[in-house]
Amino acid sequence: MSDVAVIGFAASDRSVTTSGVETLVPVFEQALDRAGLGRREIDFWCSGSSDYLAGRAFSFVNAVDAIGAVPPIAESHVEMDAAWALYEAYLKILAGEAETALVYGFGKATAGDLHRVLALQLDPYTVAPLWPDAVSVAALQARIGIDAGLFTERDMAEVAARDRGGNAEELLGRPYLSNPLRAHDVARVTDGAAAIVLAGGERASRHRERPAWITGIAHRIDAQGLGERDLTEVPSAAAAARDAGLDHDVDVVALHTPFTHQELLMRRALDIADTARFIGTHGDAMFSAGLSRIGAAAEEIMSGRADRAAAHATSGPALQQNLVCVLGSNPPGSNPPGSNPPGGNQLGGIA
Amino acid sequence: MTIAFDYTRSLGPVLGRFMAGLRDGRVLGGRTPDGRVHVPPLEFDPITHEPVTELVPVAPTGTVISWTWNARPLEGQPLDRPFAWALIRLDGADTALLHAVDAGSPSTIRTGTRVRVRWAPTRVGHINDIACFEPGETAAENVAAPESAEPVEIMTTPIRLHYRHTTSDEEDAYLRALADGRLIGQRCPACRKVYVPPRVCPADGVVPGEVVAVADRGTVTTFCVVNVPFAGQRLQPPYVVAQVLLDGADIPIPHLVLGLDAAGVRMGMRVAAVWRDRSEWAFTPENIAHFEPAGEPDAPYETYAEHL
Numbered sequence: 001m002s003d004v005a006v007i008g009f010a011a012s013d014r015s016v017t018t019s020g021v022e023t024l025v026p027v028f029e030q031a032l033d034r035a036g037l038g039r040r041e042i043d044f045w046c047s048g049s050s051d052y053l054a055g056r057a058f059s060f061v062n063a064v065d066a067i068g069a070v071p072p073i074a075e076s077h078v079e080m081d082a083a084w085a086l087y088e089a090y091l092k093i094l095a096g097e098a099e100t101a102l103v104y105g106f107g108k109a110t111a112g113d114l115h116r117v118l119a120l121q122l123d124p125y126t127v128a129p130l131w132p133d134a135v136s137v138a139a140l141q142a143r144i145g146i147d148a149g150l151f152t153e154r155d156m157a158e159v160a161a162r163d164r165g166g167n168a169e170e171l172l173g174r175p176y177l178s179n180p181l182r183a184h185d186v187a188r189v190t191d192g193a194a195a196i197v198l199a200g201g202e203r204a205s206r207h208r209e210r211p212a213w214i215t216g217i218a219h220r221i222d223a224q225g226l227g228e229r230d231l232t233e234v235p236s237a238a239a240a241a242r243d244a245g246l247d248h249d250v251d252v253v254a255l256h257t258p259f260t261h262q263e264l265l266m267r268r269a270l271d272i273a274d275t276a277r278f279i280g281t282h283g284d285a286m287f288s289a290g291l292s293r294i295g296a297a298a299e300e301i302m303s304g305r306a307d308r309a310a311a312h313a314t315s316g317p318a319l320q321q322n323l324v325c326v327l328g329s330n331p332p333g334s335n336p337p338g339s340n341p342p343g344g345n346q347l348g349g350i351a
Numbered sequence: 352m353t354i355a356f357d358y359t360r361s362l363g364p365v366l367g368r369f370m371a372g373l374r375d376g377r378v379l380g381g382r383t384p385d386g387r388v389h390v391p392p393l394e395f396d397p398i399t400h401e402p403v404t405e406l407v408p409v410a411p412t413g414t415v416i417s418w419t420w421n422a423r424p425l426e427g428q429p430l431d432r433p434f435a436w437a438l439i440r441l442d443g444a445d446t447a448l449l450h451a452v453d454a455g456s457p458s459t460i461r462t463g464t465r466v467r468v469r470w471a472p473t474r475v476g477h478i479n480d481i482a483c484f485e486p487g488e489t490a491a492e493n494v495a496a497p498e499s500a501e502p503v504e505i506m507t508t509p510i511r512l513h514y515r516h517t518t519s520d521e522e523d524a525y526l527r528a529l530a531d532g533r534l535i536g537q538r539c540p541a542c543r544k545v546y547v548p549p550r551v552c553p554a555d556g557v558v559p560g561e562v563v564a565v566a567d568r569g570t571v572t573t574f575c576v577v578n579v580p581f582a583g584q585r586l587q588p589p590y591v592v593a594q595v596l597l598d599g600a601d602i603p604i605p606h607l608v609l610g611l612d613a614a615g616v617r618m619g620m621r622v623a624a625v626w627r628d629r630s631e632w633a634f635t636p637e638n639i640a641h642f643e644p645a646g647e648p649d650a651p652y653e654t655y656a657e658h659l
Binding site: 017018022052066070111112113126129131136139140141144176180223225228 | 352354358360362366369370389390391393397416417418419420421425426427428429436437438440446447448449450451457462477478479506508510512513514515516517518519520521522550551552553554555556557558
């Protein structure tokens with residue numbers, strides 16, 4: 001069993017075609033270049049994308065064109081944010097079946113009506129046939145939080161003002177989009193792609209002076225029914241954080257929260273220290289946004305700006321599925337004083 | 352571009368009875384061993400994982416737990432005028448159901464508002480048998496039919512999604528050339544193969560380079576005879592769809608081979624493009640109506656064996 005590290009990351013905030021191929025070629029080149037690896041040195045490729053977003057069947061197979069699959073490659077795919085593809089690749093390396101992996105996510109959300117497309121991830125018998133759009137579903141969650149006194153519309157506006165500029169007072173004067181959400185509460189729908197290169201043990205140290213070691217990673221899921229769970233609690237995120245060894249010692253945090261109120265809910269659920277620095281985002285690129293959060297956290301380590309970082313990814317409606325990844329400048333087994341959390345390097349998802 | 356499909360889903364013992372209840376004008380909840388009543392019902396208890404077997408009627412009235420205002424209804428949603436989405440806890444239930452509330456204006460709904468089911472005029476055993484909810488303290492009408500023993504086995508949900516596809520730069524140049532009556536490919540800078548249409552080389556994963564003019568005639572590498580009729584078919588079967596390796600290209604394109612009996616088409620046959628009248632040309636491979644025999648000797652197998 002080998003420790004696993006992020007050794008390269010690249011992202012694009014645009015998509016050329018819905019197939020993703022033209023977008024992925026330069027993203028792969030950049031990520032591999034930063035990792036100091038050639039394309040044919042990758043043992044395992046794993047992606048996250050959705051045919052519903054691409055509007056064509058087997059779109060992920062089409063995207064394999066960007067890899068150049070001669071000689072044949074080992075490849076897999078998840079119909080989720082590529083943060084979950086990273087989890088699969090992480091396991092593949094831990095299991096000794098690969099030393100290196102390239103994980104990628106891509107999506108061209110603007111090719112269709114994203115908020116209608118996302119209705120199709122809801123219960124197909126009792127909810128999806130009503131076509132509740134994703135913004136409305138998030139608004140129902142936000143109101144429960146406001147009614148419960150957990151936060152106010154002003155708190156939400158302040159999250160938006162921090163990431164996008166402007167001031168909360170002025171934002172609160174704007175009309176509702178889906179009451180209680182205003183336009184600033186909803187992440188901009190963006191196209192995009194991202195890629196992360198992983199390597200195990202000695203390979204990671206050989207290719208990158210300061211790899212971002214994954215000290216813990218776990219993911220959990222909450223009940224699907226929107227009326228089945230307390231939408232203000234995110235037990236899946238709290239459980240994933242516990243299993244990933246997230247504690248108050250992280251320097252920097254990258255959350256994947258497509259709505260302002262979801263950042264407020266996640267701060268509570270993850271019990272993040274007030275001292276932690278937050279990395280903001282400028283949009284929600286479907287199927288790569290969560291992976292990009294891991295990439296952004298890893299960059300903090302690789303660049304030396306941080307010694308411990310945490311990233312979060314979400315998938316599904318109203319924060320239903322959550323993944324937490326904790327990264328550090330030291331391998332989880334090295335155990336230098338004060339930097340290795342109890343519970344680190346647990347396989348939370350399957351233990 | 353619109354992609355549509357009618358999803359038919361088999362329902363099983365729990366949802367089949369729930370949908371039958373809606374058809375009969377009743378809302379049923381599923382009782383789990385802890386005594387909680389779930390609406391919609393769960394098929395399995397989330398704590399003990401035991402199958403849920405007990406379904407009990409709940410009231411057609413309930414309380415709004417959360418709501419949002421939908422000022423611009425989207426295709427497929429329950430109402431075509433502005434309405435509220437709400438999580439509604441029906442009286443007798445412990446969980447909330449998501450549905451639309453025909454509230455008229457956002458000022459008439461708030462958390463705690465009492466609402467009642469408005470039934471669809473015709474009910475078939477589908478979640479849309481509840482047309483929507485409307486503000487009201489008591490059930491508006493008693494529509495409940497005598498309880499029928501027949502569960503609903505299948506529900507059909509049409510899904511329609513709309514997309515606007517964008518071409519890549521290479522596809523753009525290819526389609527523009529077609530509108531000009533030309534066929535072009537692009538050469539992979541790594542393996543030197545010419546792709547028609549131009550694309551990222553699937554063997555090398557690199558963007559195509561040099562633009563190469565290819566001929567509007569070539570060799571049938573392989574083909575099939577279409578004998579099966581299908582919706583939207585434009586030709587009378589039998590007819591031939593072939594892979595045509597244009598002279599100068601390293602990958603064949605699919606097209607029709609007409610102008611001879613289907614049984615006469617063979618591998619290695621030399622064919623030439625039949626262009627439509629110039630006045631009909633657009634940015635499409637349909638500018639070529641079909642291919643037909645070029646009247647040349649068949650190409651030897653070795654000349655196209657690598658391209659099969």
